[in-house]
Amino acid sequence: MHSTIIVALDTRDRLAAKSIVTELSPHNPWFKVGKALFVSRGTDIVEELMNNGANIFLDLKFHDIPNTVAEAVKAAADMGVRMVNVHCLGGRRMMEEAANAVAHLSSPPLIIGVTVLTSMNQRDIEEVGITEPIDQEVLKLSALAKDCGLDGVVCSPQEIALIKQQLGAEFITVTPGIRPAWSATDDQTRITTPAEAATLGTDYMVIGRPIIKHQRPLEAYESIQQEIQAALS
Numbered sequence: 001m002h003s004t005i006i007v008a009l010d011t012r013d014r015l016a017a018k019s020i021v022t023e024l025s026p027h028n029p030w031f032k033v034g035k036a037l038f039v040s041r042g043t044d045i046v047e048e049l050m051n052n053g054a055n056i057f058l059d060l061k062f063h064d065i066p067n068t069v070a071e072a073v074k075a076a077a078d079m080g081v082r083m084v085n086v087h088c089l090g091g092r093r094m095m096e097e098a099a100n101a102v103a104h105l106s107s108p109p110l111i112i113g114v115t116v117l118t119s120m121n122q123r124d125i126e127e128v129g130i131t132e133p134i135d136q137e138v139l140k141l142s143a144l145a146k147d148c149g150l151d152g153v154v155c156s157p158q159e160i161a162l163i164k165q166q167l168g169a170e171f172i173t174v175t176p177g178i179r180p181a182w183s184a185t186d187d188q189t190r191i192t193t194p195a196e197a198a199t200l201g202t203d204y205m206v207i208g209r210p211i212i213k214h215q216r217p218l219e220a221y222e223s224i225q226q227e228i229q230a231a232l233s
């Protein structure tokens with residue numbers, strides 16, 4: 001069992017992003033380029049990071065009509081990113097077309113479905129019309145994503161066990177909502193520590209602020225890595 005850390009480069013500032021990448025380069029981690037960095041720096045920053053050997057998760061959470069999402073997924077694959085995500089609430093046809101868009105490639109990016117955002121609690125989802133318990137909603141969306149041919153889902157680490165039990169160990173879980181005991185919760189609600197997420201068997205942990213806002217990002221990264229290794233040994 002292995003849990004890969006993906007560092008979320010949530011900044012609009014190219015130099016700040018580059019400085020974190022350089023500082024963490026001894027560990028050659030995966031990096032996530034999300035809306036803030038992509039909107040400000042576009043494909044250039046993605047290409048620059050990949051030229052330096054980084055594995056990139058392009059987190060733009062596509063949610064649109066099937067044709068638009070399929071074309072966007074193709075564009076991401078053309079760029080050479082290793083992982084891309086779509087919202088499961090886009091529905092069956094959208095997810096099927098996203099998966100089909102890259103199925104012919106020899107090394108396609110992983111297509112991952114976002115279930116229920118880790119910032120949301122039960123009251124938040126009820127306000128937008130979802131009445132099921134969060135874990136059941138996450139499981140329902142995950143089962144649909146799997147049925148549509150997606151490689152895995154983004155979910156809270158609190159839902160890893162349920163998903164792995166019901167959908168199989170090989171169905172990938174990508175889990176944000178990771179908070180070491182020493183870091184602030186920020187806007188996340190459905191969280192666990194890195195050790196708990198690793199023990200629960202997550203495949204990828206997405207971690208942003210506890211590392212990138214830390215005074216010494218390398219120290220934060222290494223402390224999290226040690227916590228994970230200790231939990232798995």
Ligand SMILES: O=C(O)c1cc(=O)[nH]c(=O)n1[C@@H]1O[C@H](COP(=O)(O)O)[C@@H](O)[C@H]1O
Nearest residue numbers: 008034059116117118154176206207208209
């Ligand atoms: O798809 C994601 O990556 C994502 C989904 C989700 O449900 N929750 C979530 O936090 N994320 C992303 O994961 C990262 C978490 O960052 P921190 O909360 O700073 O560790 C952010 O870049 C979010 O955009």
